[in-house]
Every structure is written in C-alpha cells, then in structure tokens.
Amino acid sequence: xxxxxxxxxxxxxxxxxxxxxxxxxxxxxxxxxxxxxxxxxxxxxxxxxxxxxxxxxxxxxxxxxxxxxxxxxxxxxxxxxxxxxxxxxxxxxxxxxxxxxxxxxxxxxxxxxxxxxxxxxxxxxxxxxxxxxxxxxxxxxxxxxxxxxxxxxxxxxxxxxxxxxxxxxxxxxxxxxxxxx
Numbered sequence: 001x002x003x004x005x006x007x008x009x010x011x012x013x014x015x016x017x018x019x020x021x022x023x024x025x026x027x028x029x030x031x032x033x034x035x036x037x038x039x040x041x042x043x044x045x046x047x048x049x050x051x052x053x054x055x056x057x058x059x060x061x062x063x064x065x066x067x068x069x070x071x072x073x074x075x076x077x078x079x080x081x082x083x084x085x086x087x088x089x090x091x092x093x094x095x096x097x098x099x100x101x102x103x104x105x106x107x108x109x110x111x112x113x114x115x116x117x118x119x120x121x122x123x124x125x126x127x128x129x130x131x132x133x134x135x136x137x138x139x140x141x142x143x144x145x146x147x148x149x150x151x152x153x154x155x156x157x158x159x160x161x162x163x164x165x166x167x168x169x170x171x172x173x174x175x176x177x178x179x180x181x
Contacts, residue, residue, distance in 0.1 A: 017053045024048070025144060025176025029066055031152075033168045040070040044172060054134050054142060054180065055094040062086045064110065073122055073157055073166075074115040084110030088128055100134040108150070119158045126150040126170070134178070144176040 025048075030041040044066045052058025066082035073079050088106030095101065108126045132146030150170040156163030 019180050020051050021178050021180040022049050023176050023178035025174040027172050027174025029170055029172035031168050031170045036166055038072045042067040055100055058090040060088045076115045080113030082110055082112045084108050104130045124152050124154045126152045140180045142178050146174050148172045
C-alpha cells in the first residue's frame with residue numbers, strides 16, 4: 001500500500017506544473033521517396049493540443065495539413081493534399097529562462113486522395129522525430145521553432161494485378177505559436 005501511495009505522489013508531483021496548451025504552426029516540407037524516383041515539397045500547417053510543462057515533459061496530439069501538388073500516386077491529375085494525425089511525447093530542457101530546447105518522438109497516420117481507376121484514397125503511417133526551441137514571449141504565450149523528421153510508409157497502391165508499397169522520408173521546418181492555460 002505504501003508503494004502505491006508513494007507512486008501516486010511521485011506521478012502527481014511530476015505533473016503538478018503541467019498545463020493544457022494549444023498551438024498552431026506553418027512551415028515547409030520536403031519529401032523524398034526511397035523506392036521511387038520522386039520528390040515532393042510544399043507548404044504545411046499544423047494545429048495541436050497538448051498537456052505538460054514547457055520546461056519538462058508534455059504529450060501532444062496534432063493535426064497536419066500538407067499541401068501536395070505532385071503527381072506521384074495518381075494516374076490522372078495531381079495527388080490530393082495530405083491530412084495527418086500525430087501523437088508525440090516532448091522532452092524540454094530548462095537551460096535558462098529565455099528559451100527551452102526540446103526533442104520529441106511519436107507516431108502518426110494520415111491519408112490523401114488519389115485518382116486511380118480502382119483506388120481513390122491512400123493511407124500512410126509514420127514514425128516521427130523532432131527537435132526545436134520554445135521561446136516565451138509573455139506569461140502564457142510562446143513561439144516555437146521546430147524541425148520534424150518523419151519516416152513514412154504508405155499502404156499498397158493497387159496496380160490491378162498486384163499492390164506496391166512505398167516509403168518516404170519527410171523533413172519539415174516550421175514556426176508556430178502556443179497558448180498555455
């Protein structure tokens with residue numbers, strides 16, 4: 001019983017300074033395919049909600065919107081924009097009061113519309129690694145400069161007689177703002 005109480009107090013003290021925060025960011029991404037001679041790059045936007053401390057740990061759920069003007073998967077026209085959902089753990093470091101560097105890791109999934117004769121949507125999953133800096137502006141608002149790497153695996157593209165799967169690497173840089181409650 002003592003161990004349960006001690007563990008509860010320890011967990012409570014870890015998150016005693018935690019707050020809910022929301023944020024948005026805009027940036028640029030570049031995607032390179034590993035088993036296909038194709039590249040894609042354009043603008044992106046993210047909206048997120050998280051819980052944690054800017055100077056310690058946090059958990060984030062984010063929604064990505066990547067503008068896609070390439071013709072990689074579609075047989076007619078261009079591929080649709082990518083819409084993704086991510087869950088990431090953030091570890092920030094409290095080096096000084098002017099900025100807080102962080103690293104984060106997580107996973108995500110998403111989809112995009114494509115134009116093929118027997119397939120109209122393509123799903124994907126990703127493993128995410130990132131780094132960045134939180135810069136406090138005033139009490140509850142901070143700027144965020146971030147870099148995110150995604151190792152993406154697409155579902156099989158239906159080629160009528162068979163399915164072919166693709167992998168890519170996405171590198172993105174963004175600037176955002178967070179409001180902490």
